[in-house]
Amino acid sequence: MDFRMSRSCFERLAQRLARTDEFTVTSGHGGRSPIPIDKALLISLWTLAIPDSYRSISNLFNVPKISVLLCLHRVRHATITSVCKEVICFPQNDDDIKSNEDRFFNVRGLSHIVEAIDGCNIPIKAPCVKPVAYVNQKGFQSVVLQAVVDSRIVGYEYE
Numbered sequence: 001m002d003f004r005m006s007r008s009c010f011e012r013l014a015q016r017l018a019r020t021d022e023f024t025v026t027s028g029h030g031g032r033s034p035i036p037i038d039k040a041l042l043i044s045l046w047t048l049a050i051p052d053s054y055r056s057i058s059n060l061f062n063v064p065k066i067s068v069l070l071c072l073h074r075v076r077h078a079t080i081t082s083v084c085k086e087v088i089c090f091p092q093n094d095d096d097i098k099s100n101e102d103r104f105f106n107v108r109g110l111s112h113i114v115e116a117i118d119g120c121n122i123p124i125k126a127p128c129v130k131p132v133a134y135v136n137q138k139g140f141q142s143v144v145l146q147a148v149v150d151s152r153i154v155g156y157e158y159e
Contacts, residue, residue: 003045014041016086022078035063035071043068044075049133088148090115103151119146 003010017023018037035043043061047054047068058065091097097114104113121142127134134141 003042003049005045010041010045011085014038017041017075017078020078020082021080022074035067039063040071041075043071091150100151104114107151113151113152115148115150117146117148119144121145 005013014037023040034040039061043057043063046052046060048059050057054065054068057100061068063071091100091114100114101112104110104116121136121138121140122145123140123142124134126141129142135144136142136144147152
C-alpha cells in the first residue's frame with residue numbers, strides 16, 4: 001500500500017525496467033554488485049511517494065545515502081528512455097501530426113494542438129491504512145487520475 005501500486009503492476013514494471021540498458025549489468029563493471037532492480041524500484045517509488053530525507057530512506061532500505069539518489073536516477077532514466085516509448089505513443093510522422101492538429105481545430109477550434117493532458121482528483125473513502133497519505137491539496141482523500149489524449153477522443157462528450 002505504501003508504494004501505491006499492486007504487486008502485479010510492480011512486477012510488470014520491474015520486468016520492463018530489467019530489459020533496459022540502464023539495468024543491464026555487464027560482467028566487467030567493477031566495484032560492488034549493483035542494487036537489484038526490485039530494490040532499486042522500491043527505493044525509487046518510496047522516495048517519490050513519501051516526503052522523507054535521503055538519510056532516512058537509506059536507513060530504511062539499508063543502503064548508502066548516495067544509493068537512494070542513484071536508484072532514483074536509474075529508474076527515472078530507464079523509464080523515460082525505454083519504458084515510456086513502449087507505453088506512450090506520440091504521432092510518428094508529419095501526416096499524423098497534421099491530422100491531429102486538423103481534428104483538434106475542427107472539433108474544438110484549437111490550433112497547433114497535437115495532444116492534450118489533464119488530471120483530476122477522484123474522491124475515495126479514507127483507507128484504513130495511512131489515510132493521511134491520500135489527502136490532496138483540497139483537503140479530502142482522493143486518487144489522482146491523469147490522462148493524455150490525441151484528437152480522436154477530443155470530440156467525445158460525457159453524458
